[in-house]
Amino acid sequence: MVHIIWVGMAAVGIVYAMFNGTIEEVNKVIFESANDAVFLTISLISILVFWLGLMRIAEEAGLLIKLAELFKPIFKRLFPDIPPDHPAMGYILSNFSANIFGLGNAATPLGIKAMNELKKLNNDQDDASRSMITLLALNTSSVTLIPTTIIAIRMQYDSIGPTDIVISTIFATIISTIGAILIDRYFYYRRKGRLEYDTSIE
Incomplete structure (x- = not known):
């Protein structure tokens, strides 16, 4: 859906430029933006490699495993329908x-593997389970201590x-x-209440 929106916006802009007589400026901006994007990507490589290297050291030192153990009690409450020793919990x-x-x-x-394991728990159904939706919400809004990419971009632009x-x-x-957890829980209990209400009517 998002790609359709972007294509639509680009098409509207080009058509407007044709009728407005500014198509040459649009072509110029397209090529300049492409050039800037390539330059920025190449220039960010060294900075990103440095930061990701530090993060990899933390991973190899077992810091991620210790953090996983620290957050395990919280995630048991966030994902109550996942058995504690199930591989999905480890991936999450x-x-x-x-x-x-x-x-x-x-x-x-790791997120993809977690989703695959959650789908198995959901008996390979096409509808997303409660845990799958919660995982998606957490991934979208994940807590970040070191925003590596943003720091690299800021360094690139001095x-x-x-x-x-x-x-x-x-x-x-x-x-x-x-906010993501609260919204996730709100819609879960709202849907659960509707299902219980429909069941009671039947």
């Missing part, structure tokens, strides 16, 4: 720990304090995570 904890340290490249495959956003990022992601 590892995914959350990786996201905390900005290890998006490590968190993504920010005076590229790491000044760390504290504000922590607060923002904590608030977004709490």
Whole structure:
């Protein structure tokens, strides 16, 4: 759906430029933006490698495992329908720990594996289960201690304090995570109440 929106916006912009007589400016901006994107991507590689290297050291040192054990009691309450020793719980904890340290490249495959395990628990049904929805909400709003990519971009553009956003990022992601959990729980209990009401009527 999102890609359709972006294509539609681009098409409307190009058509408007044709009727407005500014198609040359649009072409110029397209090529300049593409050039800037390539330059930014290449220039960010060294910075991202440095930060991701530090995060990998933390992972190899067992810090992610310790964090997973720390958050395990909380996740048992967030995912009550998952058996404590089920592989899905391990993947979820590892995914959350990786996201905390900005290890998006490590968190993504862990999240996919967690979803696959949750689908097995859901008897391979096409409808998302309660735990799958909760995991998606947590991934979307995940708490982040070190926003690696944002720091790298700020360093690339010569920010005076590229790491000044760390504290504000922590607060923002904590608030977004709490909000995601509350919304997730609200709609879950709302749907549960409707199902119980429909059952009582029948």
